[in-house]
Amino acid sequence: MAHFLLPEGSEVLRLVKFMKKCIITISRNYGAGAGEIGRQLSADLNIPFYDKEILHLASKSSGMAPEVLEENDERPGGKMLYRIIKSLRPPINDTDSNDPFVSDEKTFRYESAIIRQLAEEQSCVIIGRCADYLLKDRSDAVRIFIHASQEFRLQRMSCLLQLPNHEVLKILKKTDRVRQAYYNYFTGNEWHNALNYDLTIDTEVLGIEKSVQLVKDYLTLRGFLE
Numbered sequence: 001m002a003h004f005l006l007p008e009g010s011e012v013l014r015l016v017k018f019m020k021k022c023i024i025t026i027s028r029n030y031g032a033g034a035g036e037i038g039r040q041l042s043a044d045l046n047i048p049f050y051d052k053e054i055l056h057l058a059s060k061s062s063g064m065a066p067e068v069l070e071e072n073d074e075r076p077g078g079k080m081l082y083r084i085i086k087s088l089r090p091p092i093n094d095t096d097s098n099d100p101f102v103s104d105e106k107t108f109r110y111e112s113a114i115i116r117q118l119a120e121e122q123s124c125v126i127i128g129r130c131a132d133y134l135l136k137d138r139s140d141a142v143r144i145f146i147h148a149s150q151e152f153r154l155q156r157m158s159c160l161l162q163l164p165n166h167e168v169l170k171i172l173k174k175t176d177r178v179r180q181a182y183y184n185y186f187t188g189n190e191w192h193n194a195l196n197y198d199l200t201i202d203t204e205v206l207g208i209e210k211s212v213q214l215v216k217d218y219l220t221l222r223g224f225l226e
Contacts, residue, residue: 025131030175031153034146051127058110133187148204
């Protein structure tokens with residue numbers, strides 16, 4: 001049980017002081033507010049937040065440049081081209097850090113190793129990257145899916161990005177399509193299937209703050225918080 005030096009009487013102290021180890025994985029529709037929810041949970045519970053940070057950790061571990069890994073981050077594309085190119089190249093030392101062609105399978109493997117390592121070491125919030133599937137057999141993992149209607153997400157992201165609706169709609173549809181394909185390919189499960197998650201939240205109904213509170217209430221019911 002972890003204890004942190006925070007102001008006496010604060011709500012954060014009450015929550016963190018009695019927190020058992022817990023890994024919160026958050027899968028999400030684009031624009032539903034999962035990032036905000038994850039960061040707020042991280043702040044309220046005083047635990048690390050990992051999104052793009054996983055790329056940098058995977059880069060450090062593998063020796064690959066972050067921008068190279070990012071090309072395949074949560075993207076299932078390029079497998080056929082990669083395999084054709086690899087088949088035409090002469091055999092060389094199979095050191096990933098020397099390979100200019102990094103497949104989505106390699107990126108997934110690097111990121112998966114980091115996610116499993118983080119889960120062993122500490123409580124944390126992890127965004128996307130099939131973390132719910134990778135940690136599905138852990139009793140200390142809580143798997144959440146954040147969603148909202150397309151219209152709600154479209155209006156929300158148009159305001160945030162200051163772009164016209166038709167441009168945001170293209171981004172929204174493509175991002176969801178790519179994330180779904182990535183998840184389905186690497187897990188063999190359906191991204192939107194509620195059976196893959198412990199809790200699904202519609203942010204159009206609850207908003208960000210109440211969604212954060214719902215997660216904390218759920219953690220309390222599960223015995224992670226008192």
